[in-house]
Amino acid sequence: MRxxxxxxxxxxxxxxxxxxxSFSGVTSILMIRRWSIAKPLSIVFINDFIDCLAIAFIALTxxxxxxxxxxxxxxxxxxLASAISIIFLASSLYxxxxxxSLFVGLFSTIYAASLKKEIRLSHLARYLFSLLLLIExxxxxxxxxxxxxxxxxPYMEPLPLQDLETKIIYSFSPLTPVLATLFMLSIPLFxxxxxxxxxxxxxxxxxxxxxxxxxxxxxxxxxxxxxKYGVWSRIFLFSALIIPVLATFLLYTPAVNPSNMxxxxxxLYYVDFLRDLxxxxxxxxxxxxxxxxxxxxxxxxxxxxxxxxxxxxxRLASIYLPAILSxxxxxxxxxxxxxxxxxxxxxxxxxxxxxxxxxxxxxxYGGFLANWLGLSLTYLSLNIMMKSIEQYSMKALLLSILLxxxxxxxxxxxxxxLMAAITLTALLVTAQRNTGRGILKFLAAFIAVNILYDFIKxxxxxxxxxxxxxxxxxxxxxxxxxLVNFWPINVFMAYFHVGGAxxxxxxxxxxxxxMAVFSIARFLKFDILRMWVLAGLPxxxxxxxxxxxxxxxxIPIDIFASGGLVMVLEYLSLKDKILSALLLIFIYLLYLNNxxxxxxxxxx
Amino acid sequence: MDSLGFKQILSIMLVNLIxxxxxxxxxxxxxxxxxxxxxxxxxxxxxxxxxDMIVYGVKFGISGRLICEDKMPHQLMAQALLVCGDVHMLxxxxxxxxxxxxxxxxxxxxxxxxxxxxxxxxxxVHVISKTVSTGLMDKKTLTMIVPS
Numbered sequence: 001m002r003x004x005x006x007x008x009x010x011x012x013x014x015x016x017x018x019x020x021x022s023f024s025g026v027t028s029i030l031m032i033r034r035w036s037i038a039k040p041l042s043i044v045f046i047n048d049f050i051d052c053l054a055i056a057f058i059a060l061t062x063x064x065x066x067x068x069x070x071x072x073x074x075x076x077x078x079x080l081a082s083a084i085s086i087i088f089l090a091s092s093l094y095x096x097x098x099x100x101s102l103f104v105g106l107f108s109t110i111y112a113a114s115l116k117k118e119i120r121l122s123h124l125a126r127y128l129f130s131l132l133l134l135i136e137x138x139x140x141x142x143x144x145x146x147x148x149x150x151x152x153x154p155y156m157e158p159l160p161l162q163d164l165e166t167k168i169i170y171s172f173s174p175l176t177p178v179l180a181t182l183f184m185l186s187i188p189l190f191x192x193x194x195x196x197x198x199x200x201x202x203x204x205x206x207x208x209x210x211x212x213x214x215x216x217x218x219x220x221x222x223x224x225x226x227x228k229y230g231v232w233s234r235i236f237l238f239s240a241l242i243i244p245v246l247a248t249f250l251l252y253t254p255a256v257n258p259s260n261m262x263x264x265x266x267x268l269y270y271v272d273f274l275r276d277l278x279x280x281x282x283x284x285x286x287x288x289x290x291x292x293x294x295x296x297x298x299x300x301x302x303x304x305x306x307x308x309x310x311x312x313x314x315r316l317a318s319i320y321l322p323a324i325l326s327x328x329x330x331x332x333x334x335x336x337x338x339x340x341x342x343x344x345x346x347x348x349x350x351x352x353x354x355x356x357x358x359x360x361x362x363x364x365y366g367g368f369l370a371n372w373l374g375l376s377l378t379y380l381s382l383n384i385m386m387k388s389i390e391q392y393s394m395k396a397l398l399l400s401i402l403l404x405x406x407x408x409x410x411x412x413x414x415x416x417x418l419m420a421a422i423t424l425t426a427l428l429v430t431a432q433r434n435t436g437r438g439i440l441k442f443l444a445a446f447i448a449v450n451i452l453y454d455f456i457k458x459x460x461x462x463x464x465x466x467x468x469x470x471x472x473x474x475x476x477x478x479x480x481x482x483l484v485n486f487w488p489i490n491v492f493m494a495y496f497h498v499g500g501a502x503x504x505x506x507x508x509x510x511x512x513x514x515m516a517v518f519s520i521a522r523f524l525k526f527d528i529l530r531m532w533v534l535a536g537l538p539x540x541x542x543x544x545x546x547x548x549x550x551x552x553x554x555i556p557i558d559i560f561a562s563g564g565l566v567m568v569l570e571y572l573s574l575k576d577k578i579l580s581a582l583l584l585i586f587i588y589l590l591y592l593n594n595x596x597x598x599x600x601x602x603x604x
Numbered sequence: 605m606d607s608l609g610f611k612q613i614l615s616i617m618l619v620n621l622i623x624x625x626x627x628x629x630x631x632x633x634x635x636x637x638x639x640x641x642x643x644x645x646x647x648x649x650x651x652x653x654x655x656d657m658i659v660y661g662v663k664f665g666i667s668g669r670l671i672c673e674d675k676m677p678h679q680l681m682a683q684a685l686l687v688c689g690d691v692h693m694l695x696x697x698x699x700x701x702x703x704x705x706x707x708x709x710x711x712x713x714x715x716x717x718x719x720x721x722x723x724x725x726x727x728x729v730h731v732i733s734k735t736v737s738t739g740l741m742d743k744k745t746l747t748m749i750v751p752s
Contacts, residue, residue, distance in 0.1 A: 035730060037739050174634040178626050185622065192618045195611040258745040259687045259726030268692055487633030494634070604687045604694075604726055
């Protein structure tokens with residue numbers, strides 16, 4: 001009987017939640033064929049009456065079973081609530097009926113799992129994850145069928161398979177601006193709440209100490225458990241390498257893109273720029289001079305070289321460049337995260353979240369080729385710089401400086417973020433007097449050479465570079481008026497900018513958890529990443545929508561998210577190994593759905 | 605922490621202010637229930653008559669009709685978007701949907717001239733309410749002839 005309750009409760013909660021969404025008229029902004037569309041999140045399975053009747057019947061069954069098991073007063077109240085749900089239904093008050101059923105589901109869970117211990121919470125979570133996993137799997141099948149079948153807009157069919165998954169995810173979309181802002185504000189927030197320590201010996205103090213002890217222990221255990229999820233690590237890494245490459249080619253298939261339009265917005269600017277440059281240059285030397293005077297010279301040079309090497313035009317070279325850029329980013333992210341956590345699963349998950357999450361979807365929409373390359377080189381540079389500090393190696397430091405200069409040549413924005421993060425870390429190290437002075441020397445050398453390089457490029461050679469771009473953004477884009485209008489700007493950024501690519505709450509939920517982990521387990525490596533986020537805060541608060549989006553794009557949010565997710569996995573593996581496996585599959589399908597949903601709807 | 609000091613009071617005030625600001629963000633600014641332009645459920649069908657072929661530089665019209673089960677919603681617009689090749693080559697035009705549900709949109713492909721004799725184009729018709737699409741759309745891929 002307990003098993004029946006454990007199975008029925010997740011079904012009741014999920015489906016009554018969907019019907020509550022449906023009847024409340026909640027709307028979200030979905031990108032459908034490149035159009036941002038306000039779409040009501042309504043779901044009708046058979047018809048509203050039968051849907052609500054089925055839910056009310058499940059609620060009644062659960063409450064009767066619970067009353068039979070417990071024979072206590074509150075369980076009889078649940079029967080009464082279920083009966084009220086049916087009365088609402090008979091009166092055609094569908095919303096009230098679904099809401100009452102949802103309350104029955106939630107209170108039954110609290111009552112049976114937490115208060116009466118009649119059912120095991122881990123078993124309930126297993127069935128809930130299984131149900132969500134099924135919905136995610138149906139979503140992936142829906143997209144695959146659409147891709148194979150082609151032609152019709154997937155959202156226009158009577159009940160597309162991917163509809164349930166999409167609507168559940170988008171029902172959490174109001175959380176995106178709040179969570180992303182909370183994540184960006186997390187470092188000042190930690191400083192603000194520091195004086196509010198709970199009273200020693202109290203329950204909150206005990207809970208906080210347990211959380212801190214668990215986090216510190218889990219982080220130190222990560223390196224020892226590096227091979228624990230060997231198969232999963234390989235699956236996540238392989239998928240992260242291959243899926244964006246497939247997506248790049250998928251974008252130009254007739255099923256997805258019948259008019260064969262160029263997807264990435266910025267790609268056309270790269271193509272036009274190179275065509276103009278080629279047309280206006282008298283010889284190769286002049287062409288090279290003009291390329292190097294731009295702020296994205298390395299990216300332009302790569303597009304030019306590929307088009308010459310394979311005898312293809314700039315347009316073709318640019319649209320398929322993500323097939324090279326994405327695996328490069330994934331590999332540099334993998335080695336950086338591996339260096340941070342010394343755990344293969346954590347590194348692979350960070351790669352997968354980046355390959356299928358907001359970073360890649362936004363990059364596809366915007367055609368942010370230079371940013372893609374610049375961030376990859378920045379990650380590589382940071383990774384080698386961390387190793388140079390660990391090994392006290394000048395050679396490694398020189399290599400990291402070289403890579404950071406290459407990142408400057410690829411795109412000045414990721415370079416600027418790295419410089420700001422390293423500078424803030426150097427200030428932090430200076431403030432913490434117990435940290436070795438050797439670290440400070442390495443950081444200072446890294447900053448000095450890079451700043452000198454940018455100074456020569458921008459002030460002596462008079463080329464475009466990071467400080468010129470930064471000056472222009474600070475003087476023209478940042479303002480207190482943006483801070484006053486922060487929420488409308490931020491909501492626009494989340495819902496509309498680059499097709500709403502950043503509107504994916506799971507990343508920010510895990511990233512927030514990851515930030516807590518990074519703040520508790522104090523390592524210099526973690527501090528650099530925390531300072532990276534802090535460096536983006538003024539831009540995020542004072543910038544317009546595109547500056548906010550670029551900030552989210554250029555901070556290693558997926559490393560934080562993977563840190564948070566791995567902590568959840570560590571916790572679940574202590575309680576229930578099946579649950580942690582279910583969570584891994586769920587995350588895989590959730591992010592895969594995100595990429596497929598975005599890719600399919602990218603062209604007009 | 606036996607008594608509240610200045611730091612604690614300042615900290616409580618700041619935490620409350622930030623919490624209030626974030627709650628406003630969640631409940632008011634980002635709340636999907638406050639998206640006022642959402643047209644709700646439209647029990648309508650959109651049918652569009654497309655030309656078989658279009659010619660570069662020559663104006664053409666697309667006529668369509670919105671057939672609704674309930675009353676025809678007011679203030680609807682029909683927007684037609686023609687994309688040929690890349691996003692440089694697009695043209696868009698909008699017209700009001702009449703009370704009987706009919707509309708006619710004219711488009712003139714006058715973007716930079718393509719280098720080929722003919723090119724595949726995607727023609728999309730959206731029904732929009734003020735600025736947000738209602739989700740009603742129709743699409744056809746057709747060939748555009750480019751005169752030499």
